Amino acid sequence: xxxxxxxxxxxxxxxxxxxxxxTVGIYYIGNRKNLFGERYRLETYVPxxxxxxxxxxxxxxxxxxxxxxxxxxLNDTTLRVVMVLDGQVKGHIRKDAIASIGMDGLxxxxxxxISPGNGNELPAEDGDVLTSFSRxxxxxxxxxxxxxxxxxxxxxxxxxxxxxxxxxxxxxxxxLLRDSTMAIAFGSSLDNLQAASGDLRLLIADLRDxxxxxxxxxGTLGYLLTDQALPQKLEAFTDHLDSLLVDExxxxxxxxxxxxxxxxxxxxxxxxxxxxxxxxxxxxEVLLRDSTxxxxxxxxxxxxxxxxxxxxxxMEAMKHNFLFRRYFKKQAKEExxxxx
Amino acid sequence: xxxxxxxxxxxxxxxDETGKVSLFTARFFREAFRPPFEFRELLRQSYIIxxxxxxxxxxxxxxxxxxxxxxxxxxxxEFGAESYMPSMIGISFVREIGPVVTALIxxxxxxxxxxxELGSMRVTEQIDAMEVSGTNPFKFLVxxxxxxxxxxxxxxxxxxxxxxxxxxxxxxxxxxxxxFRLFFNQVFNNLExxxxxxxxxxxxxxxxxxxxxxxxxxYYAARGTAGVGSAANQAVxxxxxxxxxxxxxxxxxxxxxYEL
Amino acid sequence: xxSKSPTSPPLIHIRGLRKxxxxxxxxxxxxxxLYDGENLVMVGKSGSGKSVLLKCIVRLEEIDSGTLExxxxxxxxxxxxxLDRLRTDVGxxxxxxxxxxxxxxxxxxxxxxRRHPDRMRGEAEEKxxxxxxxxxxxxxxxxxxxxxxxxxxxxxxxxxxxxxxxPRIILYDEPTSGLDPITAKEIIELILQVQREFHTSSxxxxxxxxxxxxxxxxxxxxxxxxxxxxxxxxxxAASNDPKVRAFFK
Numbered sequence: 001x002x003x004x005x006x007x008x009x010x011x012x013x014x015x016x017x018x019x020x021x022x023t024v025g026i027y028y029i030g031n032r033k034n035l036f037g038e039r040y041r042l043e044t045y046v047p048x049x050x051x052x053x054x055x056x057x058x059x060x061x062x063x064x065x066x067x068x069x070x071x072x073x074l075n076d077t078t079l080r081v082v083m084v085l086d087g088q089v090k091g092h093i094r095k096d097a098i099a100s101i102g103m104d105g106l107x108x109x110x111x112x113x114i115s116p117g118n119g120n121e122l123p124a125e126d127g128d129v130l131t132s133f134s135r136x137x138x139x140x141x142x143x144x145x146x147x148x149x150x151x152x153x154x155x156x157x158x159x160x161x162x163x164x165x166x167x168x169x170x171x172x173x174x175x176l177l178r179d180s181t182m183a184i185a186f187g188s189s190l191d192n193l194q195a196a197s198g199d200l201r202l203l204i205a206d207l208r209d210x211x212x213x214x215x216x217x218x219g220t221l222g223y224l225l226t227d228q229a230l231p232q233k234l235e236a237f238t239d240h241l242d243s244l245l246v247d248e249x250x251x252x253x254x255x256x257x258x259x260x261x262x263x264x265x266x267x268x269x270x271x272x273x274x275x276x277x278x279x280x281x282x283x284x285e286v287l288l289r290d291s292t293x294x295x296x297x298x299x300x301x302x303x304x305x306x307x308x309x310x311x312x313x314x315m316e317a318m319k320h321n322f323l324f325r326r327y328f329k330k331q332a333k334e335e336x337x338x339x340x
Numbered sequence: 341x342x343x344x345x346x347x348x349x350x351x352x353x354x355x356d357e358t359g360k361v362s363l364f365t366a367r368f369f370r371e372a373f374r375p376p377f378e379f380r381e382l383l384r385q386s387y388i389i390x391x392x393x394x395x396x397x398x399x400x401x402x403x404x405x406x407x408x409x410x411x412x413x414x415x416x417x418e419f420g421a422e423s424y425m426p427s428m429i430g431i432s433f434v435r436e437i438g439p440v441v442t443a444l445i446x447x448x449x450x451x452x453x454x455x456x457e458l459g460s461m462r463v464t465e466q467i468d469a470m471e472v473s474g475t476n477p478f479k480f481l482v483x484x485x486x487x488x489x490x491x492x493x494x495x496x497x498x499x500x501x502x503x504x505x506x507x508x509x510x511x512x513x514x515x516x517x518x519x520f521r522l523f524f525n526q527v528f529n530n531l532e533x534x535x536x537x538x539x540x541x542x543x544x545x546x547x548x549x550x551x552x553x554x555x556x557x558x559y560y561a562a563r564g565t566a567g568v569g570s571a572a573n574q575a576v577x578x579x580x581x582x583x584x585x586x587x588x589x590x591x592x593x594x595x596x597x598y599e600l
Numbered sequence: 601x602x603s604k605s606p607t608s609p610p611l612i613h614i615r616g617l618r619k620x621x622x623x624x625x626x627x628x629x630x631x632x633x634l635y636d637g638e639n640l641v642m643v644g645k646s647g648s649g650k651s652v653l654l655k656c657i658v659r660l661e662e663i664d665s666g667t668l669e670x671x672x673x674x675x676x677x678x679x680x681x682x683l684d685r686l687r688t689d690v691g692x693x694x695x696x697x698x699x700x701x702x703x704x705x706x707x708x709x710x711x712x713x714r715r716h717p718d719r720m721r722g723e724a725e726e727k728x729x730x731x732x733x734x735x736x737x738x739x740x741x742x743x744x745x746x747x748x749x750x751x752x753x754x755x756x757x758x759x760x761x762x763x764x765x766x767p768r769i770i771l772y773d774e775p776t777s778g779l780d781p782i783t784a785k786e787i788i789e790l791i792l793q794v795q796r797e798f799h800t801s802s803x804x805x806x807x808x809x810x811x812x813x814x815x816x817x818x819x820x821x822x823x824x825x826x827x828x829x830x831x832x833x834x835x836x837a838a839s840n841d842p843k844v845r846a847f848f849k
Contacts, residue, residue, distance in 0.1 A: 472690070
């Protein structure tokens with residue numbers, strides 16, 4: 001019986017020790033995850049561990065590749081950190097990679113980050129030393145964050161003020177900003193103005209040429225006046241000319257005159273607007289606050305456009321008229337000659 | 341063991357008990373796989389151990405879910421992580437709280453009732469009576485109870501998990517604004533078989549430990565009514581202690597598998 | 601019922617049996633022979649190892665050394681199957697009746713039959729149970745739970761349960777303990793009646809001398825782990841040995 005007791009005690013010891021060894025064993029297996037895989041070590045030297053502990057994760061490009069094996073205090077300013085890395089990443093971490101101590105989130109664990117260098121170096125081998133980059137520690141980080149926060153709040157206050165002013169309609173920009181139709185109208189007005197003035201210039205040049213041609217006795221008119229061989233022809237065509245001058249040219253001239261007046265008037269208004277603009281009161285102030293002026297300007301521009309359009313039509317008609325055909329042909333020839 | 345030096349007495353008793361429990365466990369596995377099998381008794385014990393513990397386990401699971409959620413909520417809100425509540429509760433309930441709390445409740449209820457029942461059967465010679473009437477009492481009493489505990493504890497754990505999560509949902513729904521579907525979608529999105537399987541396997545071992553210790557203490561209860569009481573008491577104490585040892589080992593093993 | 605038949609071999613044959621629990625020695629070389637048809641009563645102080653001896657006979661306890669033969673078979677050498685077979689021939693009435701609390705009376709009686717090699721089922725089994733209960737006068741209690749029975753009734757049901765396998769030997773462990781004198785007397789009557797009816801041999805341990813006086817063909821006294829004295833009730837009552845006399849007070 002006593003022997004039996006001794007046997008159960010022996011078995012008890014065996015079982016207890018077995019369980020303890022098993023537990024410790026799997027604890028170590030759990031800790032050293034790659035017990036059976038290939039592993040290698042890298043070192044780095046840092047001035048401050050920032051709370052890094054043995055067993056903390058090592059990350060490369062954001063993935064866990066190993067863990068910290070030892071942290072050793074070498075002297076008053078240098079710590080030696082040895083990390084054990086998974087053999088699978090061996091080819092990827094190069095000798096110029098940079099180790100830095102960081103945080104896994106704001107309240108997370110401290111980790112060791114390895115960032116790639118420029119990638120020209122050879123892969124790091126077992127026992128190589130990586131350069132370290134000292135990161136601000138969490139408290140500093142939080143301080144900086146605090147400062148940034150203060151600045152941000154100042155900035156946002158200013159922004160708030162501006163926004164408030166904008167809403168209240170103070171200043172010049174707000175007006176422009178607020179009235180979108182005005183802006184569009186203004187834009188198209190300016191376009192029209194530009195086109196109109198271009199057309200006007202062409203028109204005036206043409207007119208000058210015609211008048212010059214007539215006075216020199218050249219061109220159709222001159223030809224007609226000097227050609228005496230064809231009085232009948234002239235006679236026959238007097239009616240045509242009359243009707244042409246009265247029916248066609250007359251309205252053209254009248255239109256031209258009216259256009260000119262309107263251009264002058266709008267030019268006046270434009271000039272004053274420009275002056276205002278120059279004085280710094282802004283276009284908006286003048287053009288846009290006064291909606292009637294804007295409407296006028298728009299009307300003017302439209303008229304101008306209409307006028308030039310009909311003038312062009314008239315000119316085209318004149319070109320095709322036999323009386324003026326010669327003049328135009330000649331002119332074309334002269335142009336050709338000049339080009340050659 | 342009498343006449344031993346006093347300081348070693350406790351240690352010796354511990355090792356002696358460990359050895360005896362080991363033998364008992366070995367005998368359980370030997371007998372469990374050897375016919376004849378007591379299916380009817382297994383069914384009856386499963387009913388007693390499983391079904392009759394249901395109310396207790398459900399109630400504690402419900403309260404655990406409520407309390408756990410209520411306690412965690414303020415902290416999570418502080419971190420602005422209120423939306424993580426369902427997944428966090430889900431994982432912690434399924435992985436740890438459900439199995440361990442349910443197992444402890446079962447150790448209290450099943451362990452003590454097995455300990456007391458077998459203890460009183462031992463004391464009133466019912467076990468001897470079975471033996472002399474040609475029925476193997478170990479097979480009839482121990483194997484069926486341990487197997488029933490092994491089978492029922494995981495089921496109870498799953499039920500406690502479900503009820504606990506439902507209670508947590510109630511809190512989330514009343515205090516916050518989480519719908520049933522959202523809550524359980526979040527819970528199940530974050531649960532993996534890697535969470536459920538280790539905890540279920542763990543529950544099997546919890547059941548084994550509860551059943552074995554209860555049976556061992558009852559089966560070898562000392563004579564007299566005091567023996568019954570101490571059998572029930574020790575069954576609970578030892579089983580509870582063993583649960584944590586198993587839990588530790590299970591977590592360590594599960595950790596290895598998580599890494600793979 | 602008439603005493604020993606010296607020609608036939610003893611049903612139980614024990615020589616030099618030793619049994620110790622740890623360093624506490626209970627039986628120190630005990631000798632015993634139980635012959636066919638006799639009622640052997642063993643008396644001894646409580647804690648003297650009477651129950652232990654009884655349990656050794658059906659191998660509920662392992663013996664340390666000595667010879668122990670039941671029905672011609674050496675108990676320590678039997679394998680489980682042979683032991684189970686032998687146990688159906690040896691009934692055991694436990695001290696506290698040892699009815700299974702969680703089962704009805706019927707199930708209690710069914711229990712020894714369930715692993716019996718030639719188990720009968722259905723009506724035959726039911727008939728057997730009823731007849732066994734009938735023989736102890738408790739057929740009406742068939743669907744009761746043990747907790748609903750009085751001490752005397754429990755003892756009767758336990759006896760019925762023992763009888764159901766028709767054993768050749770019945771071992772009684774304190775059959776009258778915990779019972780009032782009237783009930784005790786009834787149980788004693790029942791034991792005698794059963795013996796007549798089923799022609800069993802009985803080995804009864806008790807410290808109740810009244811019981812011993814009524815039942816015993818032969819008595820044996822267990823003192824300090826040995827069979828201290830043997831004889832009929834009258835012989836022992838007439839003894840001058842102070843240790844023997846101590847029982848007759």
